[in-house]
Amino acid sequence: MKTLVPLHGATADFRLLASNSPENSNMKNKKTDKTTLMMFRPRTRAQFVARLLALPLCTLSIAAQTQVPLVRSGVSADAPGLQAIVAQFRDDLGASQEITWDGVPDNFAAPHFLPGDFFNSRGAFLSTPGDGVQVSADSSNPRVTPVRFGHINPSYPTIFQTFSGERLFSPIGSAVVDLTFVVPGTQTPAVVQGFVAVYSDADLGDATSFEYFDAQENSLGRFPIPTSDNGLSFLGVSFERPIVRRIRIEYGNAALGQNDGNGTDVAVMDNFIYGDPQGLTETSIRASQVEVCWNSHSNLTYQVQYRSDVTTNRWTPLMGCIRSTSSKTCILDPVVAGTPQKYYRVVPVECVPNP
Ligand SMILES: [Ca+2]
Ligand SMILES: [Ca+2]
Ligand SMILES: [Ca+2]
Numbered sequence: 001m002k003t004l005v006p007l008h009g010a011t012a013d014f015r016l017l018a019s020n021s022p023e024n025s026n027m028k029n030k031k032t033d034k035t036t037l038m039m040f041r042p043r044t045r046a047q048f049v050a051r052l053l054a055l056p057l058c059t060l061s062i063a064a065q066t067q068v069p070l071v072r073s074g075v076s077a078d079a080p081g082l083q084a085i086v087a088q089f090r091d092d093l094g095a096s097q098e099i100t101w102d103g104v105p106d107n108f109a110a111p112h113f114l115p116g117d118f119f120n121s122r123g124a125f126l127s128t129p130g131d132g133v134q135v136s137a138d139s140s141n142p143r144v145t146p147v148r149f150g151h152i153n154p155s156y157p158t159i160f161q162t163f164s165g166e167r168l169f170s171p172i173g174s175a176v177v178d179l180t181f182v183v184p185g186t187q188t189p190a191v192v193q194g195f196v197a198v199y200s201d202a203d204l205g206d207a208t209s210f211e212y213f214d215a216q217e218n219s220l221g222r223f224p225i226p227t228s229d230n231g232l233s234f235l236g237v238s239f240e241r242p243i244v245r246r247i248r249i250e251y252g253n254a255a256l257g258q259n260d261g262n263g264t265d266v267a268v269m270d271n272f273i274y275g276d277p278q279g280l281t282e283t284s285i286r287a288s289q290v291e292v293c294w295n296s297h298s299n300l301t302y303q304v305q306y307r308s309d310v311t312t313n314r315w316t317p318l319m320g321c322i323r324s325t326s327s328k329t330c331i332l333d334p335v336v337a338g339t340p341q342k343y344y345r346v347v348p349v350e351c352v353p354n355p
Contacts, residue, residue: 101169195236291333296326
Protein backbone atom coordinates (compact mmCIF):
# COMPACT_ATOMS: atom_id res chain seq x y z
CA MET A 1 0.00 0.00 0.00
CA LYS A 2 3.00 2.26 0.39
CA THR A 3 3.02 3.09 -3.29
CA LEU A 4 -0.48 4.53 -3.15
CA VAL A 5 0.50 8.15 -3.01
CA PRO A 6 -1.69 10.83 -1.42
CA LEU A 7 -3.14 13.30 -3.85
CA HIS A 8 -4.77 16.62 -3.33
CA GLY A 9 -8.51 16.79 -2.89
CA ALA A 10 -10.99 13.94 -2.91
CA THR A 11 -8.49 11.25 -3.69
CA ALA A 12 -8.65 7.75 -2.31
CA ASP A 13 -7.34 4.33 -3.17
CA PHE A 14 -9.15 1.03 -3.11
CA ARG A 15 -7.95 -2.39 -4.12
CA LEU A 16 -9.82 -5.41 -5.25
CA LEU A 17 -8.25 -8.84 -5.44
CA ALA A 18 -9.36 -12.01 -7.13
CA SER A 19 -10.05 -15.18 -5.18
CA ASN A 20 -6.72 -16.76 -6.10
CA SER A 21 -4.64 -13.95 -4.63
CA PRO A 22 -2.32 -14.99 -1.79
CA GLU A 23 -3.15 -11.75 0.02
CA ASN A 24 -6.78 -12.69 -0.18
CA SER A 25 -6.21 -16.07 1.46
CA ASN A 26 -4.27 -14.35 4.24
CA MET A 27 -7.28 -12.24 4.99
CA LYS A 28 -9.85 -14.98 5.36
CA ASN A 29 -9.59 -15.19 9.13
CA LYS A 30 -9.36 -11.49 9.81
CA LYS A 31 -12.56 -9.71 10.80
CA THR A 32 -11.42 -6.18 11.32
CA ASP A 33 -13.76 -4.71 8.74
CA LYS A 34 -16.62 -3.00 10.56
CA THR A 35 -18.56 -1.93 7.50
CA THR A 36 -21.82 -3.37 6.33
CA LEU A 37 -19.82 -5.80 4.23
CA MET A 38 -19.64 -8.05 7.27
CA MET A 39 -23.38 -8.53 6.96
CA PHE A 40 -22.98 -10.02 3.49
CA ARG A 41 -24.13 -13.63 3.18
CA PRO A 42 -23.25 -15.19 -0.19
CA ARG A 43 -26.04 -17.23 -1.66
CA THR A 44 -25.12 -17.43 -5.31
CA ARG A 45 -21.85 -17.97 -7.13
CA ALA A 46 -21.85 -14.33 -8.17
CA GLN A 47 -22.34 -13.26 -4.57
CA PHE A 48 -19.54 -15.56 -3.47
CA VAL A 49 -17.19 -13.87 -5.91
CA ALA A 50 -18.38 -10.50 -4.65
CA ARG A 51 -17.63 -11.51 -1.07
CA LEU A 52 -14.10 -12.50 -1.99
CA LEU A 53 -13.69 -9.18 -3.70
CA ALA A 54 -14.90 -7.42 -0.56
CA LEU A 55 -12.32 -8.98 1.74
CA PRO A 56 -9.39 -6.82 0.68
CA LEU A 57 -11.16 -3.80 2.14
CA CYS A 58 -9.89 -5.25 5.42
CA THR A 59 -6.39 -4.79 4.14
CA LEU A 60 -7.09 -1.11 3.73
CA SER A 61 -7.40 -0.58 7.48
CA ILE A 62 -4.51 -2.90 8.29
CA ALA A 63 -2.32 -1.16 5.75
CA ALA A 64 -3.20 2.12 7.42
CA GLN A 65 -1.75 0.87 10.69
CA THR A 66 1.47 -0.21 9.06
CA GLN A 67 2.21 3.15 7.49
CA VAL A 68 5.39 4.58 8.91
CA PRO A 69 4.57 8.02 10.31
CA LEU A 70 6.89 10.98 10.10
CA VAL A 71 7.40 12.28 13.66
CA ARG A 72 8.81 15.68 14.46
CA SER A 73 9.22 16.98 17.99
CA GLY A 74 11.11 19.63 19.89
CA VAL A 75 11.20 21.79 23.00
CA SER A 76 12.04 25.40 23.65
CA ALA A 77 12.09 27.80 26.57
CA ASP A 78 10.15 30.26 24.42
CA ALA A 79 8.08 30.58 21.25
CA PRO A 80 10.82 31.80 18.84
CA GLY A 81 12.80 28.61 19.52
CA LEU A 82 10.02 26.45 18.06
CA GLN A 83 9.20 28.47 14.94
CA ALA A 84 11.54 26.62 12.59
CA ILE A 85 10.33 23.11 13.41
CA VAL A 86 6.68 24.16 13.30
CA ALA A 87 7.31 25.67 9.87
CA GLN A 88 8.89 22.38 8.79
CA PHE A 89 5.78 20.50 9.82
CA ARG A 90 3.56 22.91 7.88
CA ASP A 91 5.67 22.04 4.84
CA ASP A 92 5.22 18.30 5.53
CA LEU A 93 1.45 18.71 5.41
CA GLY A 94 1.12 21.03 2.44
CA ALA A 95 -2.43 22.41 2.57
CA SER A 96 -3.30 22.74 6.25
CA GLN A 97 -5.47 24.38 8.87
CA GLU A 98 -4.14 26.18 11.94
CA ILE A 99 -6.03 27.04 15.12
CA THR A 100 -4.29 29.59 17.36
CA TRP A 101 -7.34 30.12 19.65
CA ASP A 102 -6.57 33.85 19.55
CA GLY A 103 -9.57 34.75 17.38
CA VAL A 104 -12.11 33.25 19.80
CA PRO A 105 -14.37 36.05 21.12
CA ASP A 106 -14.60 36.80 24.86
CA ASN A 107 -18.08 35.30 25.17
CA PHE A 108 -16.71 31.89 24.13
CA ALA A 109 -13.51 32.15 26.20
CA ALA A 110 -12.85 31.63 29.93
CA PRO A 111 -14.72 31.44 32.18
CA HIS A 112 -17.17 30.25 29.48
CA PHE A 113 -16.80 26.94 27.70
CA LEU A 114 -16.02 26.77 24.01
CA PRO A 115 -18.71 24.95 21.97
CA GLY A 116 -17.23 21.72 20.61
CA ASP A 117 -18.25 22.63 17.07
CA PHE A 118 -16.91 26.20 17.21
CA PHE A 119 -14.29 25.31 14.58
CA ASN A 120 -16.66 23.38 12.31
CA SER A 121 -15.72 25.71 9.45
CA ARG A 122 -12.14 24.38 9.86
CA GLY A 123 -13.27 20.75 10.01
CA ALA A 124 -12.45 20.22 13.71
CA PHE A 125 -14.74 18.92 16.45
CA LEU A 126 -13.62 18.94 20.09
CA SER A 127 -15.03 16.78 22.88
CA THR A 128 -13.94 15.69 26.35
CA PRO A 129 -15.13 13.24 28.99
CA GLY A 130 -14.78 16.18 31.43
CA ASP A 131 -16.97 19.28 31.88
CA GLY A 132 -16.08 20.97 28.59
CA VAL A 133 -13.27 22.57 26.66
CA GLN A 134 -12.07 26.10 27.29
CA VAL A 135 -9.97 28.84 25.70
CA SER A 136 -8.13 31.08 28.16
CA ALA A 137 -9.05 34.74 28.64
CA ASP A 138 -7.16 37.56 27.00
CA SER A 139 -5.91 40.65 28.86
CA SER A 140 -8.71 42.91 27.63
CA ASN A 141 -11.75 40.79 28.47
CA PRO A 142 -14.65 42.72 30.05
CA ARG A 143 -14.99 40.43 33.09
CA VAL A 144 -11.29 40.83 33.92
CA THR A 145 -10.91 37.05 34.03
CA PRO A 146 -7.22 36.26 34.64
CA VAL A 147 -5.19 35.20 31.59
CA ARG A 148 -3.66 31.74 30.99
CA PHE A 149 -6.17 29.89 33.18
CA GLY A 150 -5.32 32.01 36.24
CA HIS A 151 -9.05 31.94 37.13
CA ILE A 152 -8.63 28.21 37.90
CA ASN A 153 -5.35 28.47 39.79
CA PRO A 154 -3.46 31.77 40.30
CA SER A 155 -0.11 30.01 39.78
CA TYR A 156 -0.94 29.02 36.19
CA PRO A 157 -0.04 32.30 34.43
CA THR A 158 3.51 31.89 35.71
CA ILE A 159 3.97 28.33 34.39
CA PHE A 160 1.99 28.48 31.12
CA GLN A 161 3.35 30.55 28.28
CA THR A 162 1.89 30.98 24.82
CA PHE A 163 3.20 30.12 21.36
CA SER A 164 0.83 32.56 19.63
CA GLY A 165 -1.20 35.53 20.87
CA GLU A 166 -2.68 35.39 24.36
CA ARG A 167 -5.08 32.49 24.30
CA LEU A 168 -4.40 28.86 25.22
CA PHE A 169 -6.63 25.79 25.16
CA SER A 170 -7.50 23.03 27.64
CA PRO A 171 -10.26 20.62 28.63
CA ILE A 172 -11.80 21.33 32.04
CA GLY A 173 -12.61 18.57 34.53
CA SER A 174 -10.50 16.08 32.63
CA ALA A 175 -7.01 15.72 31.22
CA VAL A 176 -8.33 14.23 27.97
CA VAL A 177 -9.77 15.75 24.80
CA ASP A 178 -10.72 14.15 21.49
CA LEU A 179 -10.23 15.97 18.21
CA THR A 180 -12.36 14.50 15.41
CA PHE A 181 -12.34 15.68 11.81
CA VAL A 182 -15.23 16.53 9.49
CA VAL A 183 -15.42 18.04 6.02
CA PRO A 184 -15.30 21.79 6.85
CA GLY A 185 -18.74 23.28 7.32
CA THR A 186 -20.49 19.89 7.40
CA GLN A 187 -21.00 16.88 9.65
CA THR A 188 -19.45 14.58 7.03
CA PRO A 189 -16.65 12.41 8.48
CA ALA A 190 -13.19 13.30 7.23
CA VAL A 191 -9.56 12.29 7.64
CA VAL A 192 -6.33 14.27 7.76
CA GLN A 193 -2.75 13.45 6.91
CA GLY A 194 -1.25 14.64 10.17
CA PHE A 195 -1.60 16.75 13.27
CA VAL A 196 0.71 18.86 15.38
CA ALA A 197 0.22 20.80 18.58
CA VAL A 198 2.27 22.96 20.89
CA TYR A 199 2.06 22.16 24.61
CA SER A 200 2.85 24.46 27.49
CA ASP A 201 4.58 23.08 30.60
CA ALA A 202 4.57 19.34 29.87
CA ASP A 203 6.72 18.01 32.75
CA LEU A 204 6.41 14.24 32.84
CA GLY A 205 7.55 12.03 30.00
CA ASP A 206 4.73 9.84 28.65
CA ALA A 207 2.10 11.65 30.77
CA THR A 208 1.24 13.94 27.86
CA SER A 209 0.63 12.32 24.52
CA PHE A 210 -1.34 11.98 21.28
CA GLU A 211 -2.95 8.79 20.06
CA TYR A 212 -4.06 8.72 16.44
CA PHE A 213 -6.98 6.62 15.15
CA ASP A 214 -8.11 5.78 11.63
CA ALA A 215 -11.69 5.69 10.34
CA GLN A 216 -12.17 2.14 11.66
CA GLU A 217 -10.99 3.23 15.14
CA ASN A 218 -7.75 1.29 14.79
CA SER A 219 -4.96 2.96 16.73
CA LEU A 220 -2.26 4.39 14.47
CA GLY A 221 0.11 4.79 17.41
CA ARG A 222 0.59 6.71 20.63
CA PHE A 223 3.24 9.40 20.73
CA PRO A 224 4.53 11.06 23.93
CA ILE A 225 5.31 14.77 24.05
CA PRO A 226 8.85 15.84 24.95
CA THR A 227 8.94 17.66 28.29
CA SER A 228 9.77 21.29 28.96
CA ASP A 229 9.22 22.64 32.50
CA ASN A 230 7.70 26.13 32.21
CA GLY A 231 8.53 25.98 28.48
CA LEU A 232 6.93 24.84 25.22
CA SER A 233 6.93 21.39 23.61
CA PHE A 234 6.07 20.45 20.07
CA LEU A 235 4.92 17.14 18.61
CA GLY A 236 3.83 16.55 15.04
CA VAL A 237 3.01 13.24 13.37
CA SER A 238 2.12 12.91 9.71
CA PHE A 239 1.33 9.90 7.55
CA GLU A 240 1.86 9.15 3.88
CA ARG A 241 -1.75 9.93 3.05
CA PRO A 242 -4.84 11.20 4.88
CA ILE A 243 -5.92 8.41 7.28
CA VAL A 244 -6.32 10.13 10.67
CA ARG A 245 -9.97 10.37 11.71
CA ARG A 246 -9.55 11.16 15.41
CA ILE A 247 -6.82 12.11 17.86
CA ARG A 248 -6.99 11.49 21.60
CA ILE A 249 -4.97 14.17 23.34
CA GLU A 250 -3.90 13.64 26.93
CA TYR A 251 -2.67 16.53 29.02
CA GLY A 252 -0.27 15.70 31.83
CA ASN A 253 -1.64 13.49 34.60
CA ALA A 254 -4.22 15.82 36.18
CA ALA A 255 -7.09 18.08 35.15
CA LEU A 256 -6.57 21.82 35.64
CA GLY A 257 -7.00 22.84 39.29
CA GLN A 258 -4.10 21.51 41.31
CA ASN A 259 -0.70 23.11 41.64
CA ASP A 260 1.89 21.84 39.19
CA GLY A 261 4.81 19.87 40.63
CA ASN A 262 5.44 17.17 43.27
CA GLY A 263 4.30 14.47 40.87
CA THR A 264 1.34 16.43 39.54
CA ASP A 265 1.69 17.57 35.94
CA VAL A 266 -0.84 20.00 34.52
CA ALA A 267 -0.31 21.13 30.94
CA VAL A 268 -2.25 23.13 28.35
CA MET A 269 -1.99 23.66 24.61
CA ASP A 270 -1.58 26.38 22.07
CA ASN A 271 -1.55 26.03 18.28
CA PHE A 272 -3.17 23.07 16.53
CA ILE A 273 -2.07 22.45 12.94
CA TYR A 274 -3.53 19.66 10.77
CA GLY A 275 -3.78 18.72 7.13
CA ASP A 276 -6.88 19.85 5.25
CA PRO A 277 -9.71 17.45 6.24
CA GLN A 278 -10.74 15.24 3.33
CA GLY A 279 -14.02 13.39 3.03
CA LEU A 280 -13.91 9.63 3.34
CA THR A 281 -14.46 7.88 0.06
CA GLU A 282 -16.72 4.86 0.26
CA THR A 283 -16.90 1.71 -1.76
CA SER A 284 -19.52 -0.96 -1.84
CA ILE A 285 -19.30 -4.28 -3.61
CA ARG A 286 -22.34 -5.65 -5.35
CA ALA A 287 -22.71 -9.01 -7.04
CA SER A 288 -21.38 -7.82 -10.37
CA GLN A 289 -20.10 -4.30 -9.90
CA VAL A 290 -18.10 -2.00 -7.67
CA GLU A 291 -19.49 1.34 -6.59
CA VAL A 292 -16.98 4.05 -5.78
CA CYS A 293 -18.32 7.20 -4.09
CA TRP A 294 -16.50 10.29 -2.96
CA ASN A 295 -17.31 13.63 -1.35
CA SER A 296 -17.23 16.12 -4.17
CA HIS A 297 -17.74 19.78 -4.84
CA SER A 298 -20.58 20.68 -7.15
CA ASN A 299 -19.46 21.74 -10.64
CA LEU A 300 -15.86 20.55 -10.19
CA THR A 301 -14.53 17.88 -12.55
CA TYR A 302 -13.01 14.55 -11.52
CA GLN A 303 -11.45 11.55 -13.13
CA VAL A 304 -11.66 8.02 -11.74
CA GLN A 305 -8.50 6.07 -12.52
CA TYR A 306 -7.34 2.53 -11.90
CA ARG A 307 -4.30 0.32 -12.10
CA SER A 308 -3.75 -3.40 -11.63
CA ASP A 309 -0.24 -3.40 -10.21
CA VAL A 310 1.16 -1.49 -7.23
CA THR A 311 4.67 -1.59 -8.65
CA THR A 312 3.81 0.87 -11.37
CA ASN A 313 2.72 4.48 -11.09
CA ARG A 314 0.80 4.31 -14.34
CA TRP A 315 -2.88 5.00 -13.77
CA THR A 316 -5.44 4.48 -16.49
CA PRO A 317 -8.68 6.47 -16.75
CA LEU A 318 -11.59 4.18 -15.92
CA MET A 319 -14.02 6.33 -17.83
CA GLY A 320 -14.38 9.84 -19.18
CA CYS A 321 -14.18 12.95 -17.09
CA ILE A 322 -17.07 13.53 -14.66
CA ARG A 323 -18.59 16.85 -13.64
CA SER A 324 -20.01 16.61 -10.15
CA THR A 325 -23.50 17.99 -9.52
CA SER A 326 -23.64 17.53 -5.75
CA SER A 327 -21.62 16.93 -2.58
CA LYS A 328 -21.39 13.20 -3.29
CA THR A 329 -20.60 11.49 -6.56
CA CYS A 330 -20.65 7.76 -7.34
CA ILE A 331 -19.64 5.61 -10.30
CA LEU A 332 -20.18 1.93 -11.02
CA ASP A 333 -17.55 -0.38 -12.45
CA PRO A 334 -18.62 -3.86 -13.63
CA VAL A 335 -16.63 -6.69 -12.01
CA VAL A 336 -15.26 -9.18 -14.51
CA ALA A 337 -14.74 -12.64 -13.02
CA GLY A 338 -11.03 -13.55 -12.97
CA THR A 339 -9.80 -9.97 -12.92
CA PRO A 340 -6.59 -10.23 -10.88
CA GLN A 341 -6.82 -6.98 -8.92
CA LYS A 342 -7.76 -3.36 -9.32
CA TYR A 343 -6.83 -0.20 -7.46
CA TYR A 344 -8.96 2.92 -7.80
CA ARG A 345 -8.32 6.55 -7.16
CA VAL A 346 -10.31 9.72 -7.73
CA VAL A 347 -8.45 12.81 -8.86
CA PRO A 348 -9.86 16.33 -9.16
CA VAL A 349 -8.76 17.52 -12.60
CA GLU A 350 -9.47 20.30 -15.04
CA CYS A 351 -11.21 18.52 -17.90
CA VAL A 352 -14.20 18.73 -20.19
CA PRO A 353 -16.79 15.94 -19.72
CA ASN A 354 -18.08 14.20 -22.83
CA PRO A 355 -21.52 15.47 -23.82
CA1 LIG B 1 -2.67 31.26 21.11
CA1 LIG C 1 6.05 22.59 35.38
CA1 LIG D 1 3.11 20.80 33.98
